[in-house]
Amino acid sequence: MTNLHERGHLLTEQINPDSLNLDLLSSEELVELFNREDEKAVAAVASAKKQLSEAIEQTAKSLSQGGRLFYIGAGTSGRLGVLDASECPPTFCTPPELVQGIIAGGDKSLRRSSEQLEDNVTDGEAIIREYQISKLDVVVGITAGGTTPYVLGALDAACALGATTIFMTCVPQDQVSSPADIDIRLLTGPEILAGSTRLKAGTATKLALNILSTGVMVRLGKVYGNRMVDVAVTNQKLHDRALRILQDLTGLTRDTANVLLGRSGKRVKLALLMHWTGLGKEASEQLLSAHDNNLRAAVNSHKQHSKSKSKT
Known part of the structure; x- marks a missing residue:
């Protein structure tokens, strides 16, 4: 030294x-x-x-x-x-x-x-x-x-x-x-x-x-693509960002995205999973938790499960 x-x-x-x-x-x-x-x-x-x-x-x-x-x-x-x-x-x-x-x-x-x-x-x-x-x-x-x-x-x-x-x-x-x-x-x-x-x-x-x-x-799965899907919705700017993320990734209107965001408890990651899987809030939370809160892993798991069910 x-x-x-x-x-x-x-x-x-x-x-x-x-x-x-x-x-x-x-x-x-x-x-x-x-x-x-x-x-x-x-x-x-x-x-x-x-x-x-x-x-x-x-x-x-x-x-x-x-x-x-x-x-x-x-x-x-x-x-x-x-x-x-x-x-x-x-x-x-x-x-x-x-x-x-x-x-x-x-x-x-x-x-x-x-x-x-x-x-x-x-x-x-x-x-x-x-x-x-x-x-x-x-x-x-x-x-x-x-x-x-x-x-x-x-x-x-x-x-x-x-x-x-x-x-x-x-x-x-x-x-x-x-x-x-x-x-x-x-x-x-x-x-x-x-x-x-x-x-x-x-x-x-x-x-x-x-x-x-x-x-x-x-x-750690805090990002989906290049979007901050774990953003904390704590003010107007971040609320607007959350809505834009939902709109961009789902094609929803701003009003519909706002309703979805509210149903998810203002959790963008959970809102996306609910929209893409059709699951309710509680089931989506369980799915996310099972995949260490990694959105992509949770979505892929649900897709694979749905495919296997359709084949049977």
């Missing part, structure tokens, strides 16, 4: 030769420079596709067995983890405890910088115990520079408890090693503003977290 107090050699702390005259650029030139540099964030995520794929598979497996997914970070990295976790309930109708974001300093650090709190290893270890993390859970330690003591302490504690651990950083392995099961390196290079990892490093991290959480939810 690198000396945590000497970080100048880290890739994320180095000087970007393409932005040495940053303060002399016009606004248009500055935007063009950012555009060129941000392309490196996309390329960095693409280079980590094998590790991201493995993370999706392992996390989906753990969650299907009753585990939880935790993002742990400090500063920008912590905020990105909390953001991704907070989007899962409305998008995939997951319980809040299934995917959780933990930031050094707690929720107050989301609005007010408290970067000094990232330097405490024991706080990271303690948070793992506080959340009663076990071998069923997945812990993603997010640290752009790879040396955040709070995150490393949390990962070490999670490893000791047998949890699946994932390390997400923007520095190469020869600069910072990791004890994690899965090692995701998003090598975006030096920032336009030296050391400001809320820029390319933050962008790449956000992209990677998008892929991880969405990929896991796809594996």
Whole structure:
């Protein structure tokens, strides 16, 4: 492990030769420079596709067995983890405890910088115990520079408890090693503003977290085609989205789709199954439950059962 107090050699702390005259650029030139540099964030995520794929598979497996997914970070990295976790309930109708974001300093650090709190290893270890993390859970330690003591302490504690651990950083392995099961390196290079990892490093991290959480939810059957059929219908926008999903996939009128949505208890997945099978709400719920709430599997099972009955 690198000396945590000497970080100048880290890739994320180095000087970007393409932005040495940053303060002399016009606004248009500055935007063009950012555009060129941000392309490196996309390329960095693409280079980590094998590790991201493995993370999706392992996390989906753990969650299907009753585990939880935790993002742990400090500063920008912590905020990105909390953001991704907070989007899962409305998008995939997951319980809040299934995917959780933990930031050094707690929720107050989301609005007010408290970067000094990232330097405490024991706080990271303690948070793992506080959340009663076990071998069923997945812990993603997010640290752009790879040396955040709070995150490393949390990962070490999670490893000791047998949890699946994932390390997400923007520095190469020869600069910072990791004890994690899965090692995701998003090598975006030096920032336009030296050391400001809320820029390319933050962008790449956000992209990677998008892929991880969405990929896991796809594996868990939260998606049908490319539709969020487990969307939580909690406001007018999401109610409209639910109706459009029903209309698009069934050909029903908006009024009829609204009646169906109401009969299903505002559960789009259940409404689709009721429509496609002709089953009532209770029978559809039982069919979904028998197939781990996977809509496609439930529909296919009903079709096969109907065919076998017709042959007899």
